Amino acid sequence: MPRQRKRACQDTPEPETEAPAGKLVKANKAEIPAEPLGEAKTSDSPEKNRATKESGNETSRYWLMKSEPESRLEKGIDVKFGIEDLKAQPRQTACWDGVRNYQARNFLRTMKLGEKAFFYHSNCKEPGIAGLVKIVKEAYPDHTQFEKDSPHYDPSSKKDNPKWSMENLILS
Structure with missing residues (x-):
């Protein structure tokens, strides 16, 4: 019987409030780019075409976090x-570990605290957006x-100069 993958996070911050369970949303089976999904519009005016945070001068980004919800074994795990x-995790918080693609790693390092992401089910019977999550801890070494x-061990990565990053997210 395969072992279940551990999702232990280091230094997971306490959420300010209990997160409500997200609604499941289906999306078409269209190709989705592996990049920030862009910025939400708040106005029809071209000068105010970006969603802003409470400070009024920072842009909110929406990311796509790809996951595989069906069993797949790597090194017997x-x-x-x-x-x-994610819903079954304590406080509905998990770390996003195991990313071994350089472009995806660079996007992880770009994500900021409080930004939101679409939780996307990939490589499954019904791919699509399954929920919305929020970044609760910025990138740190995986x-x-x-x-x-x-299964994500990288012998070429060194503790004094780690190659790979992860972050923590919470169900929105």
């Missing part, structure tokens, strides 16, 4: 993680790159 797995029994 089931690495599936879908919206239902500890799984140093764990030899982890």
Whole structure:
């Protein structure tokens, strides 16, 4: 029987309030770019075409966080993680670890505290957006790159100069 993948996060911040369960939303099976999804419009005026945070001068971005909700074994460990797995986590908070694509890693490092992302189910029977999440801790070194029994172990990564990052998110 395959082992369930651990989703232990280091230094997970306490959310300010209990997060309500997100609604499931279906999307078409269209290709979605692996980049920020853009900025929400708040006005028809071209000068005010970006959503702003409370400070009034920062732009809100919406990201796409791809997950695989169906079982897939790597080194004998089931690495599936879908919206239902996130809902089952304490405080509905999880770390986004195991990213081993340089472009995706760079996007993780660009994400800011409080920004939102669409939780996208990929490589499954019904791909699509399954919920909305919020970044609750910005990028920090992914500890799984140093764990030899982890499916995400990277022997070329060094503790004094880690290659891979992760962050924490919460169900919105």
